[in-house]
Amino acid sequence: MTQSNQKRIYLSPPHMGELEQRYVAETFASNWIAPLGPQVDAFQQEFAHAVDSTHALALSSGTAALHLALQLVGVTTGSEVLVSTLTFAASVNPILYLGGTPVFIDSERESWNMDPTLLAEELERRSRIGRLPAAVILVHLYGQSADLDPIIAACARYQVPLIEDAAEALGATYRGRAVGTFGRAGVFSFNGNKIITTSGGGMLVSDDARLVAHALKLATQARDAAPHYEHSEIGYNYRMSNVLAAIGRGQLSVLRDRIAARRRNFEFYADALGDLPGIEFMPEAAWGQATRWLTTLLVSPSEFGADRNELLRRFDAENIEARPVWKPMHRQPVFAAYPVVGGAAAEDLFERGLCLPSGSNMAIVDLERVATIVQAAHRAARPHSLPLAG
Ligand SMILES: *Cc1c(COP(=O)(O)O)cnc(C)c1O
DSSP states (O other): OOOOOSOOBOSSOOOOOSSHHHHHHHHHHTTOOSBSSHHHHHHHHHHHHHHTOSEEEEESOHHHHHHHHHHHTTOOTTOEEEEESSSOGGGTHHHHHTTOEEEEEOBOTTTSSBOHHHHHHHHHHHHHTTOOOSEEEEEOGGGOOOOHHHHHHHHHHTTOOEEEEOTTOTTOEETTEETTSSSSEEEEEOOTTSSSOSSSOEEEEESOHHHHHHHHHHHBTTOOSSSSOOOSSOOOBOBOBHHHHHHHHHHHHTHHHHHHHHHHHHHHHHHHHTTSTTEEEOOOOTTSOOOOSSEEEEEOHHHHSSOHHHHHHHHHHTTBOOEEOOOOGGGSGGGTTSOEEOOHHHHHHHHHEEEEOOOTTOOHHHHHHHHHHHHHHHHHHOGGGSOOOO
């Protein structure tokens, strides 16, 4: 229930730059209002260059990109796929589209991403019983890289293909290199709330030319090379429209600014709230630079004086959009039947975790409105900790 008549502050709204409309106008002027076209070609090239990948394929969504990546590394009916449990359902759904079975892996505390030790142990155990998975999906959450080195090493040891779900982490780095470019394939999203957006869209990147060529074919209804329409496998309609690629090109040109703005949001919140007892921000692990796509924090109710849900209620009453951290996949009714390795860390991050409004177009007054609500919740619960007057 919203009582405030103040302007709504969104969690992560679109933020257009100056070039998007010009590129879109070009598509209209040339009548390339179709999937494929010169804007798609240019967007793919510019994107591959931005993340330093050999190939990039623009698609209708990040979910579509993940679906194709899984199919092309061999996930099929009966396959098992290890995947981070702390994520959005779109990381997992494509496993099920292919008739596979997810096996969820818990988070570590340094970056909140997949725990490399649990992954290595699970791969070792499965290797002993002859039941290695068909793939590992590693999610880079909230704009921060997972600890890639030990994860890559564990996958390499058992020759299990690694797919990176970097939908939330465009621009984040691991030891100086862009996430999404370490595995067999990487997946990005341009959904409306991501760090850059085409309103909806995704990108598949890989250094494997054959994988990308096959993905292109599957995404275009799996048409064989023939003068007529000839098909020898099942395809999809997953290509990105030329109009949306035009938006993507403009957005990509301001990615650096968007990362800087989101990191500034984080610094504002950390300065304003970091000293409150019971407030703990998502750490930035030493192995890379996070984009702070969303500023996320943990609330310890006994020290802070109120719990995460109380903060959500206060934000809602002030017309501010905030969200809990992702509910782990092993706790989702739809995935409850599948195995999980560990799970307690992700459950704790979910129970106490909060995502603050983090748009790159937030004004200082907006950030202040958000911070004031958190401070007020703490003061309401701890009236005696106020400095005494006189
Ligand atoms: C947004 C998101 C996706 C899905 O991307 P879409 O483009 O919306 O299909 C996948 N994984 C994660 C972690 C996401 O946040």
